[in-house]
Amino acid sequence: MEASGSSCTEVGTEIVFFDLETNVPRRTGQRFWVLEFGAIVVCPRNLVELESYTTLIKPKDLSVVALKSSRSDGITREAVENAPEFEEVADQIFNILNSRIWAGHNIQRFDCIRIREAFAEIGRPAPVPVGMIDSLGVLTQKFGRRAGNMKMATLASYFELGQQKHRSLDDVRMNLEVLKHCATVLFLVHIIA
Template sequence: MDLAAKQGPQDLELIAFFDLETVRTGEQEWEIVEFGAILVCPRTLVQVGEPYSTLIRPSRKDIVDNFSDRPNGITRQAIANAPSFTEVAGDIYGILHGRVWAGHNIEEFDCGLIKEAYAESKRKAPWYKFLIDTHPLLRQWFGKRAGDLKLATLGDYFGHGEQKHRSLDDVSRNLKVLKDAAAVLFLESNFPNLLPENTWIAPKSISESCISATHAPFKDGSQKICILHENLPLQVHCMGMKVLYGIDKKLNEPWLSFAVVVPPKLYDVLNVCDAHALRRFGELGINSEWKPVVKEDYNRYIHLSLNDETKIWRDGHPTMERVEHTELGDDELKMLFDQEETYVDAFFSLDTFINYNKMAGITLVAKKLFIHPRLPARAI
């Protein structure tokens, strides 16, 4: 199939992955020197038809004359002999118009250049059905584990080899990165203990004699106490905990938290953690009032805190809607936890603190929450 040919309604369902190579012509000015695209089936992420790419001659002769040859094959002679944007504008329009557009950092960069190029050529610009920019998408879901999230860095992370900075090569790399990241996130969501550095331990598997605490320098130069289990940072997953009361934001504290009834085994584990951390704080000469992690009332309960990295699954299944709490309004967030008989499967870390009131203790920071409107059968 010729990508630039006129397509029917079924073909418009295909995703247009594209990339531009550019030359800088001013402080905030760029011109396109190459366009490349492939069409992809949204159901299978398989390429459909042949790819399309073309070098493009810049609009001004001085840009061509001052162009420095690149080792990837984009040379002064090559772009001097290339068609102008006006000559290929119809082909590019046929590929992009009415489709879903996808690419890396295209919202901030490529889309604007395409719009400008069509305006300068006095042609109608293509429009997209909606946009998939993989840069903010990966920043939200994949985090900073792959560094700066540039396409070259992501390719190195997944072992795709050196980036060539040619449009079609970058498009292919982008699609491979997206598939690989999706596979990793799928495995992590379904098998949270898959990676050693992400080991989450159920309370029943925690040996209290293997719990310890150690001093560690914090990012601001102060000392931090790390809670360990078998010499690794202790990260806990506990299933089917009943929500005692929902979202609470305390005065002068930036984080949100909610309370859950603490199961007996977790109660014992957290008391041991408290004792180790308190002793280490004492060795540092810190005499702040200690705030026990378990609250004693008519129920024994703990607070689970939410931060910017907390991910929430509604209805307790990874394939259901996943959100960050920062995406929800106060009312929406409260509704998640205020239903009668709400239970959570929680994956949380143990962070020590000293606050402005000279109080110290352990904060349980929720990393992942699976919310159930009733007690899951597997937790009974």
């Protein structure tokens, strides 16, 4: 609780960092299925995590998930076979995303599309953001190639934040830490220059 008694929402819309893990289509015509959703809601005033949510998701076609995972995220068919289907967690996902600022790494070209597809699949309107922070675009433009490529794993390694786990909740927390570190570096460079 803040000493002034003012709430986070008084300073603006909360930011929700989110990430999806999906299958990787292996043949033409095969679609992406969301296998995991993870999100943290942070206060834009101080970037404190206010809430989090994560769930594995059972795809309608279990054959898209390998029996034994060679995936970096370790998600196997056994892990998702007893998980809820997207329709069962759609309300929670909608509530955490809708009318908030969305943030994530490469979300405009990947995660946002998959969310819209998943909601369309169940015949429901998708959540709508009030703003968007795609850290891939922001960091490419503002931070440049200081760390090498702009993959989350490379950026995390550059700032010695550990290895990317490719699990949704871990990745969104890492994404926030990478942004904090990049902002600090840019701030310091600006002061020194």
